[in-house]
Each structure stands twice: as C-alpha cells, then as structure tokens.
Amino acid sequence: MNRSTDQAPQVYPLGNGSHYTIRPIQADDRDRILKLFDQLSPESRYLRFAHAISKLPDEFLEDILHLDYKTELALLAVTQNASGTEEVIGIARYVTPPNLQECEFSISVSDQYASHGIGTHLMIDLIAHAKRNGLKTMMGYVLSANSKMLKLVSELGFQISNLTDEADFRIVSLAL
Numbered sequence: 001m002n003r004s005t006d007q008a009p010q011v012y013p014l015g016n017g018s019h020y021t022i023r024p025i026q027a028d029d030r031d032r033i034l035k036l037f038d039q040l041s042p043e044s045r046y047l048r049f050a051h052a053i054s055k056l057p058d059e060f061l062e063d064i065l066h067l068d069y070k071t072e073l074a075l076l077a078v079t080q081n082a083s084g085t086e087e088v089i090g091i092a093r094y095v096t097p098p099n100l101q102e103c104e105f106s107i108s109v110s111d112q113y114a115s116h117g118i119g120t121h122l123m124i125d126l127i128a129h130a131k132r133n134g135l136k137t138m139m140g141y142v143l144s145a146n147s148k149m150l151k152l153v154s155e156l157g158f159q160i161s162n163l164t165d166e167a168d169f170r171i172v173s174l175a176l
C-alpha cells in the first residue's frame with residue numbers, strides 16, 4: 001500500500017505567517033479528525049453532510065481511517081498550531097463504488113481558515129490522485145444553496161447539472 005505522494009509536500013501560506021501542507025490521511029489521525037469536526041460550525045456540518053449532525057458517526061470514522069488509497073482516498077490539510085502540534089484544518093475524500101471508475105468527492109474546511117485557498121488546493125490534489133489511480137470521472141452532490149462550493153468546483157472545470165428528482169442538490173462532475 002503506497003500512502004506517499006510522489007513529491008515532497010507543497011507548502012502553502014495561511015496569511016498569518018503560518019503555513020499548511022496537504023498529505024494523505026493516516027490511521028492515527030482519528031483525534032485530529034474529531035477535533036476538526038468539533039470546530040465546524042453547524043452550517044458547515046449541514047453543507048457537508050446535508051443534514052444537521054452533532055457527532056461524527058462512528059462508521060464514518062472507521063471508514064475514513066481504513067482506506068485502500070486507490071479506490072478510496074482522503075487528503076488532509078494540516079498546519080502546526082502555536083504549541084507545535086499538528087492540526088487538521090481541512091479534509092477532502094473520494095470513494096468509488098465497486099467495479100466503477102467514477103468516484104464521489106466530499107470536502108470540509110475549518111471555518112476559521114475559510115477563503116485561504118485550502119478547499120481549492122485540496123480539490124486539485126484530490127483530482128490529481130484520482131487521475132493517477134486510474135479513475136475516469138469525479139462527481140459530487142452539492143446543495144443548491146452552497147454557492148461557494150458550486151463556484152469552487154466550476155472554477156476547477158466541473159460541469160454542474162440539476163437533478164430531476166432533487167431540487168435541493170446539484171450534481172457536479174469532472175472528466176479526469
């Protein structure tokens with residue numbers, strides 16, 4: 001199982017003198033993921049999970065910490081906090097149903113670090129990993145009210161379509 005990226009991770013500025021990098025998730029990231037979730041605003045939780053949740057479901061945590069890094073992958077944006085501890089400030093993930101070459105993405109960025117380009121960089125890296133892993137399409141369901149995410153993906157070349165039976169959602173899709 002290859003969990004490493006080909007090159008040294010790129011370092012991005014956060015605007016306050018600190019920096020973040022993007023790396024694949026590791027099995028010991030559990031507490032860092034829980035901490036990110038605890039810090040998400042109710043609105044961000046709703047936009048990510050499409051319903052209000054107060055606790056990260058156990059099965060979500062189990063799934064996300066045990067991936068094959070090919071058909072399923074999660075990338076973390078990480079920074080060092082003031083005490084030098086690594087902190088997760090964003091997460092992007094794709095999953096691929098069995099026997100398909102179309103993966104579905106999801107993404108969350110800490111509200112505290114919104115609009116620093118983290119979501120865009122996570123998506124760019126996620127797309128690159130999916131391509132390298134032989135997947136042919138990346139798609140996602142985005143709430144119609146989530147104009148920020150719709151703008152972000154359209155700038156990355158995703159096509160945005162309506163769902164015939166679900167006015168609350170748009171389906172977004174990118175050929176890899």
Ligand SMILES: CC(C)(COP(=O)(O)OP(=O)(O)OC[C@H]1O[C@@H](n2cnc3c(N)ncnc32)[C@H](O)[C@@H]1OP(=O)(O)O)[C@@H](O)C(=O)NCCC(=O)NCCS
Nearest residue numbers: 044047048106107108109114115116117118119120148149
């Ligand atoms: C949607 C979401 C992932 C965007 O993450 P983000 O890190 O804020 O996104 P980015 O910073 O890359 O881009 C957003 C904006 O920042 C701007 N931006 C990009 N790079 C920037 C930089 N270096 N400095 C300042 N602003 C920047 C972009 O132009 C964009 O502009 P806008 O605010 O006018 O839309 C985040 O808001 C989130 O987690 N939302 C809740 C969950 C969710 O909606 N998930 C999607 C459904 S699965």
